[in-house]
Amino acid sequence: MISRQAKYALRALIALSRITPGSAAQTSDIASAEKIPKKFLEQILLRLKNQGMVQSRRGNRGGYALLKPASEITFAQVLRTIDGPIAPLPCLSIIAYARCEDCKDEYTCEIRKVFARVIEPTRQVLERTTIADAAAGRAIDLESLPQMA
Amino acid sequence: MISRQAKYALRALIALSRITPGSAAQTSDIASAEKIPKKFLEQILLRLKNQGMVQSRRGNRGGYALLKPASEITFAQVLRTIDGPIAPLPCLSIIAYARCEDCKDEYTCEIRKVFARVIEPTRQVLERTTIADAAAGRAIDLESLPQMA
DNA sequence: ATAATCTCTACTGGCTTTATAGAATTAGTC
DNA sequence: GACTAATTCTATAAAGCCAGTAGAGATTAT
Incomplete structure (x- = not known):
């Protein structure tokens, strides 16, 4: 949330x-x-x-x-400013990377792999969607959702 | 997080x-x-x-x-049990839907539309990945990520 | 009996969230 | 210059959440 x-x-x-x-x-x-x-x-x-x-x-x-054009303010920027990292795990964060102390090996951590798959499409949407898109009602981009019927 | x-x-x-x-x-x-x-x-x-x-x-x-086979326990089930809703907004939650009091019209809310696009691939991963997948190292499924080079 | 283990409730300390309050500062207007 | 309306900044507070601790009780194997 x-x-x-x-x-x-x-x-x-x-x-x-x-x-x-x-x-x-x-x-x-x-x-x-x-x-x-x-x-x-x-x-x-x-x-x-x-x-x-x-x-x-x-x-x-x-x-x-x-101060900047609405088309240059992304959802990701706003969320990072207000809520902090977008990533679900510290070891997947761009702005606040931190190793999990209790993790044996980051590169083989299966939980990390799953959440890496989760965060990737999330970032794509949040970093490409701008305030201008939302204001103009351009938020939905059906072409990018081919997997939905 | x-x-x-x-x-x-x-x-x-x-x-x-x-x-x-x-x-x-x-x-x-x-x-x-x-x-x-x-x-x-x-x-x-x-x-x-x-x-x-x-x-x-x-x-x-x-x-x-x-109690159940590991192949029948999904990441989504675990996260919902422990952390509650997966959705980024109450109005997009399956298990704890709530209307935003301050939202004029849910179906035209541009913020909701953006996050609807965000949560959809997230759910796909979390509901399809099981404990058995993670235990077996099957967490990565490259075919499902065609957009990455 | 005894020891080991789960069960259950309560509690704590720190942090975050969601505000509210109010004084200080700035800028326009008369 | 005085007044007013607005932002700026700091402090505070209530509530809830998170991570972890504590301890008494119930249950089981030996």
Whole structure:
């Protein structure tokens, strides 16, 4: 399960991608439109700002806007910023690799092999899908799912 | 990330699948062989027993053994027993479906669509891979990964 | 009986999640 | 310059989860 924060972050970014370029959206507007607790959203936007995804303008009529184009912000980036590693095991993580202390040999670990197969298609989707895709309703890509009837 | 408990459970089941049929393995043997805290493993085996995956014999020379064939215990079953839902969002869970209160329309939710694509291949792997596969080193199935060079 | 083992409940310490509160800072407006 | 509206930043708190520990009780073999 992804955290509520991560879901809020994605929704906020999608909302920001829809405002007219050059303008800014205020925390309270996003919060009420997306039903996110305002002060909680503040913290989330702050984290996204520290990661360089959004910019803010302070003071009266301030607000937030995307710093990078929505087509360059991937789901994977957002999830890693908010929730940390995407991988199901530390020994499969890109951003927080750690050896399992109790694992005899990483390269023959059967559990690792199974989860390596699990994480691979997950990464493909999350690293290729951007905020712009989601905002435009381009999230579904049936051609990439040939195994489903 | 899967929990440590889930990883321990998978390792314990793989260990149990390797003992001679009819016999039983003791908690302490599995614990020392797999480097799992014994009392912690006890709880895990108890949960697996309550789910009908293993059986136990109490008293002197007691121990645990698989109740179902290893080829009928899937990774998905183990993960759901120990960690709960596999799905990244409540609205995509099979065993614990819940509507997102803050979601306007589930069928047009773009975030849901993205994660629906994520979870689908994950389920395929986890529901098709069994303890027997892992124990036999059959975890890797290159034919199913045509997209990798 | 005794020793070994599982069973069951409870508990703890630390961490994470989901917020809430409030003071400080900044920027626009009158 | 004063006022107001907004973000920024730090602190805090309640709740729950995770990993592990503890110990009494039940059961079985010898």
